Amino acid sequence: MIKLFYAPGTCALAPHIVLEWIGEPYELLHVKPSDPEYQKINPLGQVPAMIDGDSGVMNQADALLKYLAHKYPNAKLGDNGTLQDAYELDRWLAFLTGDVHPAFFPFFAPQRYTTNDSETDRQSVKQASYRLIDRVYQHLDKHLESKDYLVGDRRTIADPYTFAMTRWGNNLPKSLSDYPNLYRFYQHLREDTGVQRAMEQQGIH
Numbered sequence: 001m002i003k004l005f006y007a008p009g010t011c012a013l014a015p016h017i018v019l020e021w022i023g024e025p026y027e028l029l030h031v032k033p034s035d036p037e038y039q040k041i042n043p044l045g046q047v048p049a050m051i052d053g054d055s056g057v058m059n060q061a062d063a064l065l066k067y068l069a070h071k072y073p074n075a076k077l078g079d080n081g082t083l084q085d086a087y088e089l090d091r092w093l094a095f096l097t098g099d100v101h102p103a104f105f106p107f108f109a110p111q112r113y114t115t116n117d118s119e120t121d122r123q124s125v126k127q128a129s130y131r132l133i134d135r136v137y138q139h140l141d142k143h144l145e146s147k148d149y150l151v152g153d154r155r156t157i158a159d160p161y162t163f164a165m166t167r168w169g170n171n172l173p174k175s176l177s178d179y180p181n182l183y184r185f186y187q188h189l190r191e192d193t194g195v196q197r198a199m200e201q202q203g204i205h
């Protein structure tokens, strides 16, 4: 059985939702990334991590999402088999991992982005983060203008990944509703029973 290591409300929400959508039994383990015990499992001190039987510890959210899509093709959460669709899915996963997630790093951990340990400096790092977040949210918002899903016209692993990082936008100075298409996408996914089950299990809303 697949084991998923998560901390509530993190990007680990994405593989968690995917596991719900797949519908096979899995084990959920609530961890604290900074816990030395957890770091024996994942030395990066990050979530998500996963173990599937004798796989050893697997990490990196997008790799885990692709692993799940490949392992459970009947769930149809990966690409649709065409080269163009595979590219589209990879493109959005790369954007989420390489642009959206890092835009939030200075927001969540400003102390890692300045050597000057003053509150003013931290606030300034956060302000810079807001600008990066605004840029990636605008890009997502534009893409979702006439679409309900990130890739094609069906749900894929890219959607819960986007959802997890859109949820973080609830705690920013700019409101999520300032990105109307992204906000619609977010509200739409919030109504999904798999999403609701995962959020309930994580104790988040």
Ligand SMILES: N[C@@H](CCC(=O)N[C@@H](CS)C(=O)NCC(=O)O)C(=O)O
Residues within 6 Å of the ligand: 010, 011, 012, 033, 034, 045, 046, 047, 048, 059, 060, 061, 062, 097
């Ligand atoms: N590249 C990793 C990044 C994972 C990551 O940064 N996870 C965050 C939660 S969203 C975390 O565990 N942060 C704890 C820390 O950096 O100390 C991935 O895509 O899985």
